Amino acid sequence: MSESGSRIRSIEAIPVGLRYTHDGPPTGFGGTNWTTLRYALVKVCTEDGLTGWGEGFGYNVLPATVAVIRDTLAPLAAGRDAADISGLMGWLKHTLHLFGRGGPTQYALGGLDIALWDLAGKRAGVPLGQLLGGLSRREIPAYSSLMRMPDPRAVAVACERVRERGYAQVKLHEHTVEAVAAARAALGDDFELMLDVNCAWTPNEALAMAQRLVPHRLKWLEEPIYPPEDFDALARLRERAPVPLAAGENLPNAWAFKAAIASGALDFVQPSVTKVGGVSEFRTILELASMHGRAVAPHSPYFGPGLLATLQLAGHSALIGGIESFGVKLETPLFGDVGLPDARGLIRVPDGPGLGADPDPEIVARCRIE
Known part of the structure; x- marks a missing residue:
């Protein structure tokens, strides 16, 4: 021992x-x-x-x-x-x-x-953020990340509800201009709107769609091209597309992010702490983003310890403007209200030691998959 x-x-x-x-x-x-x-x-x-x-x-x-x-x-x-x-x-x-x-x-x-x-x-x-070098803030802005909807009308209704819940930002997972237009009409001009198409398009399709999306003033267009590691195509799109680009949830490690950032393809880099190798790899990606002047927008559509780790990283790093909060309502939250947005669309960084909170053992036992 x-x-x-x-x-x-x-x-x-x-x-x-x-x-x-x-x-x-x-x-x-x-x-x-x-x-x-x-x-x-x-x-x-x-x-x-x-x-x-x-x-x-x-x-x-x-x-x-x-x-x-x-x-x-x-x-x-x-x-x-x-x-x-x-x-x-x-x-x-x-x-x-x-x-x-x-x-x-x-x-x-x-x-x-x-x-x-x-x-x-x-x-x-101490909380993880303190261990990493200090917490610069205790509340993190969250954007609501919606699941894909069946039609533009459903998108509009969902966006109206997001606004009622206190958020100031929303991300869609739609593939049509009509759906994005419905969201913008429902949200108004003052609301930040993002679009993640999950690598739906070829480079030529992505350019054509980016141009059609200009009137709807996207904060970013996420993962527009398949395959996601085609950084050359993403860089060409960024040169020609009139919309900021974001990607990274499907990049496997910090070395892949090094290449993506160096390519100049991205305005927002999006590491996922549960996919990229944990806090250690995420910290390296933060350093790379800082050296190249890129913002970090974590991929975090989950409600386990990975979410709390993301909150601690966001509380520590000024590069992270806000985090992704999956636009669903949990029937069985692992941490109670910890990690969930409040009526202002803000999430408090938990102040317990480590990640800040442990999962409820009764919920873990009840929800365990055998």
């Missing part, structure tokens, strides 16, 4: 499915309709009795993320020093790189990394 007692005793992957409602009919992403929001919680216990919580990206890929945590990470990391985050995560990433530097392997690594930072904050008795 180490003198600090910080060696890892156990690592557990806990798949959960949180029930929710939203303003439209059943929908989802990745080819399926969602009945629950599925997350891979990571529970790390150390020899001195501390518990840290993390989250690896789940949803449709949940079984694969859980399998990597259970069958690969847990055996490798057991007995290692949880306090040596850089050393342990660097060794794990190097050891596992032959299985891929993205996807479920990276999602699992990110979940463990978040849990290790949660433990570090708890051991120090």
